[in-house]
Amino acid sequence: MKTAVSIKNLNKIYSGVPPVQALRDATLDIRDNEFFTLLGPSGCGKTTLLRLIAGFEAPTGGSLHLFGEEISALPPESRPVNTVFQHYSLFPHMSVLENVAFGLRRLRKSEAKAHATAQEMLDLVHLSDFAARSPGQLSGGQQQRVALARALAPHPRVLLLDEPLSALDLKLRQSMRAELKRLQKETGITFVFVTHDQEEALAMSDRIAVMSQGEIQQVDNPARIYEFPENRFVAEFIGDANFFEARVGANEEGSANYHLFDGSKLHGPQGHAPEGATVTIFFRPEKARLAQTGLAGEVTEILYLGNNTDYLIRLDQGADVMVRSENHKDGTALAETGARVCVEVDPRAIRVLIP
Amino acid sequence: MTGLRAYLKDHAGILPAALVIGVFMIVPILIILIYSFLAPGDYGGVKPEFSTDAYQRLLFQNDLFDQLVFDPAYLKITFRSLWIATVAVTGCLIVGFPVAYYIAGQPEERRNVFLLLITIPFWTNLLIRTYCWILVLRDTGLINSALMALGVIDAPLTLLYTEGAIALGLIYTYIPFMVLPIYAALERLDLRLIEAARDLYSSRWGALWFIVVPLSMPGIIAGSILVFIPALGAFIAPDLLGGGKNLMLGSLVQLQFSAARNWPFGSALAMVIMAMVLLCLMLYARNLRRGGGGFQH
Numbered sequence: 225m226k227t228a229v230s231i232k233n234l235n236k237i238y239s240g241v242p243p244v245q246a247l248r249d250a251t252l253d254i255r256d257n258e259f260f261t262l263l264g265p266s267g268c269g270k271t272t273l274l275r276l277i278a279g280f281e282a283p284t285g286g287s288l289h290l291f292g293e294e295i296s297a298l299p300p301e302s303r304p305v306n307t308v309f310q311h312y313s314l315f316p317h318m319s320v321l322e323n324v325a326f327g328l329r330r331l332r333k334s335e336a337k338a339h340a341t342a343q344e345m346l347d348l349v350h351l352s353d354f355a356a357r358s359p360g361q362l363s364g365g366q367q368q369r370v371a372l373a374r375a376l377a378p379h380p381r382v383l384l385l386d387e388p389l390s391a392l393d394l395k396l397r398q399s400m401r402a403e404l405k406r407l408q409k410e411t412g413i414t415f416v417f418v419t420h421d422q423e424e425a426l427a428m429s430d431r432i433a434v435m436s437q438g439e440i441q442q443v444d445n446p447a448r449i450y451e452f453p454e455n456r457f458v459a460e461f462i463g464d465a466n467f468f469e470a471r472v473g474a475n476e477e478g479s480a481n482y483h484l485f486d487g488s489k490l491h492g493p494q495g496h497a498p499e500g501a502t503v504t505i506f507f508r509p510e511k512a513r514l515a516q517t518g519l520a521g522e523v524t525e526i527l528y529l530g531n532n533t534d535y536l537i538r539l540d541q542g543a544d545v546m547v548r549s550e551n552h553k554d555g556t557a558l559a560e561t562g563a564r565v566c567v568e569v570d571p572r573a574i575r576v577l578i579p
Numbered sequence: 580m581t582g583l584r585a586y587l588k589d590h591a592g593i594l595p596a597a598l599v600i601g602v603f604m605i606v607p608i609l610i611i612l613i614y615s616f617l618a619p620g621d622y623g624g625v626k627p628e629f630s631t632d633a634y635q636r637l638l639f640q641n642d643l644f645d646q647l648v649f650d651p652a653y654l655k656i657t658f659r660s661l662w663i664a665t666v667a668v669t670g671c672l673i674v675g676f677p678v679a680y681y682i683a684g685q686p687e688e689r690r691n692v693f694l695l696l697i698t699i700p701f702w703t704n705l706l707i708r709t710y711c712w713i714l715v716l717r718d719t720g721l722i723n724s725a726l727m728a729l730g731v732i733d734a735p736l737t738l739l740y741t742e743g744a745i746a747l748g749l750i751y752t753y754i755p756f757m758v759l760p761i762y763a764a765l766e767r768l769d770l771r772l773i774e775a776a777r778d779l780y781s782s783r784w785g786a787l788w789f790i791v792v793p794l795s796m797p798g799i800i801a802g803s804i805l806v807f808i809p810a811l812g813a814f815i816a817p818d819l820l821g822g823g824k825n826l827m828l829g830s831l832v833q834l835q836f837s838a839a840r841n842w843p844f845g846s847a848l849a850m851v852i853m854a855m856v857l858l859c860l861m862l863y864a865r866n867l868r869r870g871g872g873g874f875q876h
Contacts, residue, residue, distance in 0.1 A: 278778060279777075279778075280774055280777075280778075299777070299782075300774075300777040300778050301777050301778075301779075301780045301781055301782055301785075305778075306778055306779065307775070307778045309771065309774075309775060311771060313769070313771045313772055313774070313775040314775075315772060315775070315776075315790060316772075316794070317793045317794055326776070326779050326789075327779035327780055330779055330780035330781050330785060330789075331780050374779070375778075375779075378779070378780065
């Protein structure tokens with residue numbers, strides 16, 4: 225499989241007092257024709273990485289290859305890469321069509337050819353009737369689609385998307401997710417998508433790089449990222465999790481007992497840690513259930529989410545855990561606040577983090 | 580009655596503005612207009628007789644036999660004035676745009692310092708500042724003596740008392756009127772648009788030409804108008820730096836009200852200047868309506 229963007233030991237330090245290291249030794253290969261997402265909280269370096277690929281920033285160190293060619297010294301206009309900006313950044317003095325044709329015109333395509341391609345791109349994002357309008361006359365969602373058409377029109381080798389959906393309302397955001405996914409398939413262009421929204425990342429991506437404090441934490445497909453996070457940050461940032469400090473107990477046939485420090489015990493898969501070591505284990509709230517046996521406790525809070533309900537339970541030994549569960553088929557809740565319950569965790573759902 | 584009272588109540592707020600405009604603009608213009616249709620008094624002033632002589636004099640003169648013959652002298656002055664004013668606008672634009680662009684790109688505290696510096700020349704009398712240019716430009720002035728000392732030239736260049744000197748003086752005088760409106764337009768410019776243009780294969784200069792210039796066009800046009808109007812009627816720079824031999828409309832008007840003692844002709848000239856300015860503004864307004872120079876947000 226071809227590599228679209230190859231990043232090796234890339235660093236970015238913003239000068240200032242004190243200097244800020246926005247990106248630290250980032251190493252990453254983005255494959256051709258994949259939907260790749262950079263996910264992390266604000267300030268994690270994901271936008272810096274995107275701007276380095278686009279050419280708006282120069283790296284402090286490291287190398288950056290695009291289809292085998294070193295590009296870190298090239299100005300943005302010399303890189304076959306286009307960006308969809310968070311705030312759209314449409315040119316207010318041009319019509320929608322002129323906006324979309326802008327890149328092609330700068331690449332010295334004839335006006336007729338540029339406008340024909342621009343019109344095709346507007347068809348692709350279902351805005352062909354808006355070609356003559358000015359961007360100010362469009363809604364936020366429409367402007368976003370124009371920005372997308374504008375970035376796709378020159379047919380870049382890689383399309384960079386900088387939180388393109390964050391300014392849209394929920395319904396629009398959800399429909400745009402499907403739209404983006406469709407566009408990526410139809411055009412065959414490599415998408416590099418930046419977001420802080422984990423749900424968005426899981427739903428759209430072929431692969432995700434989770435970033436924190438300028439460093440790449442884990443690169444994997446969405447299911448692996450969610451099911452088998454490599455460290456506590458990834459496990460915590462994506463989805464919810466119940467964490468415990470535990471001592472590894474006796475091993476038996478590939479599984480182990482984990483002694484929690486509050487005195488209770490969980491059965492789980494054998495990790496890499498030897499017997500007696502202290503590790504962090506966790507399980508996702510939807511992988512536990514309220515049952516007759518297991519860790520005993522009392523329901524302290526109930527969060528009704530529509531499709532699910534979150535039960536916060538204080539265990540008798542002192543720890544708090546969250547259990548996410550469907551309601552009964554008739555719509556009634558599994559337990560009321562204050563009820564005595566037991567939390568049963570499937571041993572296969574226990575994950576042991578490498579310390 | 581109640582209608583009138585309601586009208587007054589609703590519009591009382593604009594009364595001070597209407598009063599100021601009426602007293603300080605409409606009335607003086609009316610006086611000039613009336614004077615331009617009267618006969619000149621013997622020692623300045625006007626005689627209360629209706630006459631269109633002042634307007635005739637713009638194009639015709641009485642020859643020896645008291646026949647009206649076409650005389651292009653004043654027409655030439657008019658065209659020279661338009662030409663020099665246009666040169667002044669162009670010069671202000673060439674110098675002013677980069678200055679405004681540079682200031683707009685500075686951190687905020689520093690911008691205010693620069694803007695203050697731009698306005699500092701206004702603290703000194705215009706006459707004195709223009710005299711200083713004589714010291715710079717004359718045969719024994721700063722430029723000529725420097726060039727001769729360096730051995731670049733043997734004899735002084737004729738810099739003073741040329742149309743070029745007038746244009747230079749006008750550019751110097753009116754450049755803040757160009758810088759400030761362009762700066763105001765650039766300050767509002769979303770710099771991310773430049774990034775977007777670079778991303779879409781524009782060079783630095785391409786982004787300037789396709790994005791920055793069109794979006795600062797309202798400032799460029801406002802600045803051009805603000806320079807063009809006073810430059811057309813200027814008389815200090817033409818008098819001092821043009822030596823009075825390269826007459827411009829402004830100096831001609833001044834002459835009519837002083838040495839020539841022909842107030843009606845001076846008034847008629849003033850009306851001509853005003854008509855030309857109005858014509859320019861109307862052309863601009865029409866262009867704006869078509870969306871040519873308009874700013875859409």
